[in-house]
Amino acid sequence: MTALLEVDNLAKHFPVRRGVLQRVRGQVKAVDGVSFTLAAGETLAVVGESGCGKSTLGRLVLRLIEPTAGSVRWKGQDIFALAPGPLRALRREMQIVFQDPYASLNPRLTVGEMVGEPLMLHGLARGRAAEARVVELLHLVGLAPEHARRYPHEFSGGQRQRIGIARALAAGPQLLVGDEPVSALDVSIRAQVVNLLQDIQQRLGLAYLFVSHDLGVVRHVADRVAVMYLGRIVELAPKPALYAAPRHPYTAALLAAIPVADPRLKRDRPILEGDVPSPMAPPPGCRFHTRCPYAIDRCRVESPALTADAAGHAVACHRWQELAPLPSAVAETVA
Numbered sequence: 001m002t003a004l005l006e007v008d009n010l011a012k013h014f015p016v017r018r019g020v021l022q023r024v025r026g027q028v029k030a031v032d033g034v035s036f037t038l039a040a041g042e043t044l045a046v047v048g049e050s051g052c053g054k055s056t057l058g059r060l061v062l063r064l065i066e067p068t069a070g071s072v073r074w075k076g077q078d079i080f081a082l083a084p085g086p087l088r089a090l091r092r093e094m095q096i097v098f099q100d101p102y103a104s105l106n107p108r109l110t111v112g113e114m115v116g117e118p119l120m121l122h123g124l125a126r127g128r129a130a131e132a133r134v135v136e137l138l139h140l141v142g143l144a145p146e147h148a149r150r151y152p153h154e155f156s157g158g159q160r161q162r163i164g165i166a167r168a169l170a171a172g173p174q175l176l177v178g179d180e181p182v183s184a185l186d187v188s189i190r191a192q193v194v195n196l197l198q199d200i201q202q203r204l205g206l207a208y209l210f211v212s213h214d215l216g217v218v219r220h221v222a223d224r225v226a227v228m229y230l231g232r233i234v235e236l237a238p239k240p241a242l243y244a245a246p247r248h249p250y251t252a253a254l255l256a257a258i259p260v261a262d263p264r265l266k267r268d269r270p271i272l273e274g275d276v277p278s279p280m281a282p283p284p285g286c287r288f289h290t291r292c293p294y295a296i297d298r299c300r301v302e303s304p305a306l307t308a309d310a311a312g313h314a315v316a317c318h319r320w321q322e323l324a325p326l327p328s329a330v331a332e333t334v335a
């Protein structure tokens with residue numbers, strides 16, 4: 001597979017202003033040196049607790065915000081070097097589905113107007129052709145033609161997310177970035193929307209960058225998983241390897257925190273304790289050392305590099321080899 005998207009050493013630092021004079025008091029290193037690739041048709045999930053930088057990463061990839069450093073190449077082109085014209089063309093190929101379907105839909109537009117808007121914006125279809133395309137798109141996400149005349153408030157959360165997806169697909173993208181696209185939905189609806197996203201991916205051959213805090217959801221959608229902690233990727237691996245044999249203590253702890261269906265299964269695995277440190281002052285050395293049960297002196301001073309093996313399983317931990325296999329929830333629940 002050739003890479004559609006190449007992210008290299010990407011960083012985004014936000015200045016933090018305080019007081020009446022709004023002086024810069026520091027920086028939040030939301031994304032701090034992130035690299036990965038994404039192939040056509042592939043799903044890479046980016047997982048981590050809130051504040052780890054995963055949403056910022058999703059916005060950088062679409063150039064909704066400008067980076068502090070690093071590059072994003074789309075089909076070999078540096079997107080941050082693009083002029084407005086080519087950038088508009090690129091926006092057609094990369095679309096985003098937001099977490100909150102309520103907030104992301106304009107209440108004054110009908111569903112048909114909303115889904116049809118990208119068609120006009122990108123000059124893809126007009127008039128009757130646009131109407132027909134809207135009906136096609138609604139059908140693709142499991143909605144009926146008559147839904148085009150209704151307004152967002154007439155729909156349930158799951159249906160609104162379907163509308164958001166139809167709108168994102170209208171431009172004919174090759175990459176869909178989902179920023180927690182199912183997190184705001186009821187558990188019963190979540191599986192339906194996840195299935196829909198997978199179905200659409202198979203039909204259209206889309207690549208997904210799927211941002212989520214939930215390794216339970218990601219398990220159903222990802223080909224590969226990147227785990228982020230305080231602005232950095234700490235582990236990146238093909239899904240089966242990551243779930244069956246996590247190498248980073250943080251990944252193991254996240255996996256252990258997935259609710260297990262069977263209450264008889266014992267929970268003697270390490271559950272993550274304490275809060276994520278402030279991204280304004282990330283701990284020195286390994287950023288995870290303040291919460292890591294395996295931290296040693298070296299971890300407090302030396303930052304571990306993200307290093308991959310031949311199978312593409314990458315981890316940033318000084319001790320992963322001696323700690324393997326780490327206890328995690330998944331081995332037990334699958335057995």
Ligand code: SF4
Nearest residue numbers: 286289292299317318
């Ligand atoms: Fe824990 Fe040290 Fe590995 Fe960081 S480098 S995850 S502190 S063992």
Ligand code: MG
Nearest residue numbers: 050051054055
């Ligand atoms: Mg977020």
